[in-house]
Amino acid sequence: MxxxxxxxxxxxxxxxxxxxxxxxxxxxxxxxxxxxxxxxxxxxxxxxxxxxxxxxxxxxxxxxxxxxxxxxxxxxxxxxxxxxxxxxxxxxxxxxxxxxxxxxxxxxxxxxxPTRGGVRDTLTLFDENALLFACSDPALSAALRGFDWQTLLLQRRDAWGSSCEVRCFGHALLEKLITPFKGCTGHAWIVDVPSAYFEWDAAARDAWLDDAVSAALLTTDALTSRLFAPLPVLGIPGWWPDNETPAFYDDKSVFRSGRRADVKIGASKAG
Known part of the structure; x- marks a missing residue:
């Protein structure tokens, strides 16, 4: 590895x-x-x-x-x-x-x-394939929900590391990333974070995410797969050398247009 x-x-x-x-x-x-x-x-x-x-x-x-x-x-x-x-x-x-x-x-x-049921299916999806998308800028969260790849991954590329970032959580997703491929896609759980979050060290950010996301998982009654937004992992700025070229994002089989973006996703603890 x-x-x-x-x-x-x-x-x-x-x-x-x-x-x-x-x-x-x-x-x-x-x-x-x-x-x-x-x-x-x-x-x-x-x-x-x-x-x-x-x-x-x-x-x-x-x-x-x-x-x-x-x-x-x-x-x-x-x-x-x-x-x-x-x-x-x-x-x-x-x-x-x-x-x-x-x-x-x-x-x-x-x-x-014979089947897990909706809540257990959603919990399993989180456990297996979740990405934690920490974001202090609502426009970036909206771009992710709306499949607006041009805004999220190209036009606002400089915001990564200062207004948003990702942690891999799903263990099946991590296993797939042993041999990464362009279509490898995680289920992003959006976490609204305070702007000060990006001034903290990595350990403090991870601890904050751990607290915020666990609280949301325990208190969100209507857990469904629509609480996630798909995010192709190799499209994350800084995570794959080929995505430095804008044409990388022209592949519509990976960077697809998607469903309507009217669902509030993930945990909010930015106050």
């Missing part, structure tokens, strides 16, 4: 250490994860202390999210998908706990059926 890529940068230090353990053995990886969990005292959706176990320790018939909520123990396979999933428990611990709390509550209410 190229840890210098911007989609890995916010957890690269831990990720590189875990990668060395993973290359040694599954047991070594779990030990490294559990050492970090013990140090941080992170908890899952119902306040249980976080720990990582091998997938085959999940009891037969147990629902994955319900097991995590009730025991704190996250079944983890020796693969990239679960590697990135575990990473997010440390990069955005409150968001992961909020997702787990909502998922387990939905399972308690409806059980585990």
């Amino acid at each position: 190229d840890w210098s890529k911007p989609w890995f940068a916010h957890f690269a230090g831990r990720g590189q250490r875990w990668q060395r353990a993973a290359l040694a053995s599954h047991a070594a990886l779990l030990a490294e994860m559990n050492a970090d969990a013990a140090d941080t005292r992170q908890t899952t959706g119902r306040g249980q202390r976080l720990a990582f176990i091998a997938q085959d320790e999940l009891p037969p018939g147990a629902a994955y999210e319900a097991h995590i909520a009730s025991t704190g123990r996250v079944p983890t396979r020796h693969n990239l998908h679960d590697f990135f999933n575990a990473s997010m428990w440390f990069a955005f611990p409150r968001v992961k706990a909020a997702l787990n709390a909502r998922q387990s509550a939905a399972i308690d209410l409806l059980g585990v059926g």
Whole structure:
């Protein structure tokens, strides 16, 4: 993995250490994860202390999210998908706990059926494929909602890093970005941030996002896929060398026009 890529940068230090353990053995990886969990005292959706176990320790018939909520123990396979999933428990611990709390509550209410249902589908989409789009300029958020790629990614290119930025969250999305491709698209959850946000260091910004997004996930009743806006990851300014050329954005199969933009998305905590 190229840890210098911007989609890995916010957890690269831990990720590189875990990668060395993973290359040694599954047991070594779990030990490294559990050492970090013990140090941080992170908890899952119902306040249980976080720990990582091998997938085959999940009891037969147990629902994955319900097991995590009730025991704190996250079944983890020796693969990239679960590697990135575990990473997010440390990069955005409150968001992961909020997702787990909502998922387990939905399972308690409806059980585990042949389909997850709308709320659980939305939570899963967030967990697997979300981007956190932090923005202090409503015009940029509106451009993202409205599929106005020319404004968001070209005309207002200089605003990236001073009025908006992105963090990768979805662990399936991170797995896809091991071998990035132009059409790779995340589901952006828009977070309204104060302008002072961009004066803070990366750790402070991540902590603020963790708090704001987790609160929104716990309090938003009508969770649907329409709360996201699609964002092609390699189109983000500064994230891919080819997008320095304006013609990169002429590909209508990737940078599509889309649905009407009348839905308020994500968390607002800019006051």
